[in-house]
Amino acid sequence: MDRQLAAALESGSFAHGLRTAIRMRGLTLEQVQHELVDRGVVVSSVTLSYWSRGRSQPERAESIKAVKLLEGILDMPAGSLTALLAPPRPRGPRRAHVAVSIDRGRLWNEAHRLDRVMAQLGSLDEERLCLLSVHDRFQLDEHRRPIQLSITEVIRAQRDRVDRALVIFQGRELGRTPRLTVARGGWPGRVRIDEGAGFLVAEVMLDRVIDRGDTAVIECALQHGGQPEPMTDYDRRLPYATRSYLLEIEFHPAAMPVRCHATTRPTIENTRRDVRELMLGGAPHAHLALFDVEPGIHGLRWEWD
Known part of the structure; x- marks a missing residue:
C-alpha cells in the first residue's frame, strides 16, 4: 500500500x-x-x-x-x-441539532436517473454552492394548470471560481418541456431532461465569477407550455439546512381551491404530513414561509373540490 x-x-x-x-x-x-x-x-x-x-x-x-x-x-x-467510520449519531424524536445533509436519493424518486441527467452537464456538482434562501412562486391559470414557476435564490460559493448554478425540476408534464428564462444574475446555459422520469436540469450562468464565501442572487423562471394537468401540490427538496424558504402559489381568481395545507416529510421514504391548514379567505393566493429550515421536502397541497 x-x-x-x-x-x-x-x-x-x-x-x-x-x-x-x-x-x-x-x-x-x-x-x-x-x-x-x-x-x-x-x-x-x-x-x-x-x-x-x-x-x-x-x-x-x-x-x-x-x-x-x-x-x-x-x-x-x-x-x-x-x-x-465513527459510531452512528444518536437519533430520536427531538434531536438537539439539525441534520447536516440528506442524500439526493432520499429526496427524489428515481434519483439515479437524475444523477445521469446531471452527469450530462459534466463535472458540475451541488457542493460548489449552498442555498442561503429560496423563494418559489408558482402561477396557475383559470384551468388550474401551471403557467410559470419563478425561482429566486440567494447562493454562496463553497469554493473558488464558481461561474454557474443548477436548477433542478421534476414534473409530471415534462414531455412539454418548460422554457427557462433568467431575469437577473446571469443567463441560461445548457438544459438536459429525462422525459420519462420528468427531470429537467438547467444551468444558470452567473453574471460574475464568485469565490469561496461570496454570495450572488439569481432569478429565473420555468414557463410551461402545452396542456399540462391541473396542479394539486408543489414542494421543494432541500438536501441541507437553509436559512429561509418562501413558497407562493398564485391561483386564478376564477379557479380557487377549497382547502390548502402546508406539508412536510423528511424523505421520500416518509409519508407526507399536513403541518397546518392555511386560511385562504377570498385572496387568490397562498404562501408558506419557513425559517431555519431543516433538510427535507417542504411545500403546499390544495384541494379543488
Whole structure:
C-alpha cells in the first residue's frame, strides 16, 4: 500500500482516508459514483463529496455497502475504510441539532436517473454552492394548470471560481418541456431532461465569477407550455439546512381551491404530513414561509373540490 495512503488511514479520519484514496487513484467524484452505480449502489456525487470533506458520514445500510465497494474501487485493503467510520449519531424524536445533509436519493424518486441527467452537464456538482434562501412562486391559470414557476435564490460559493448554478425540476408534464428564462444574475446555459422520469436540469450562468464565501442572487423562471394537468401540490427538496424558504402559489381568481395545507416529510421514504391548514379567505393566493429550515421536502397541497 502506498505510504501516503497508509498515513491517511492511520490518521483515523474517514474523510481524510477517502479523500486521499480518490485523489491518488486519479478519479473524479462522478467517475467514482458511476463505478458504484455499475455495482448496483446509487450514491450521488454530492454525498461522496460530503463524505470526503467530513460534512456527513455513511450510516445507513446502503451507505455502508457503498463504503465496502469503495474499498475495492479505490484498490484499498478490505475493511480499511469501514474501520474509520465513527459510531452512528444518536437519533430520536427531538434531536438537539439539525441534520447536516440528506442524500439526493432520499429526496427524489428515481434519483439515479437524475444523477445521469446531471452527469450530462459534466463535472458540475451541488457542493460548489449552498442555498442561503429560496423563494418559489408558482402561477396557475383559470384551468388550474401551471403557467410559470419563478425561482429566486440567494447562493454562496463553497469554493473558488464558481461561474454557474443548477436548477433542478421534476414534473409530471415534462414531455412539454418548460422554457427557462433568467431575469437577473446571469443567463441560461445548457438544459438536459429525462422525459420519462420528468427531470429537467438547467444551468444558470452567473453574471460574475464568485469565490469561496461570496454570495450572488439569481432569478429565473420555468414557463410551461402545452396542456399540462391541473396542479394539486408543489414542494421543494432541500438536501441541507437553509436559512429561509418562501413558497407562493398564485391561483386564478376564477379557479380557487377549497382547502390548502402546508406539508412536510423528511424523505421520500416518509409519508407526507399536513403541518397546518392555511386560511385562504377570498385572496387568490397562498404562501408558506419557513425559517431555519431543516433538510427535507417542504411545500403546499390544495384541494379543488
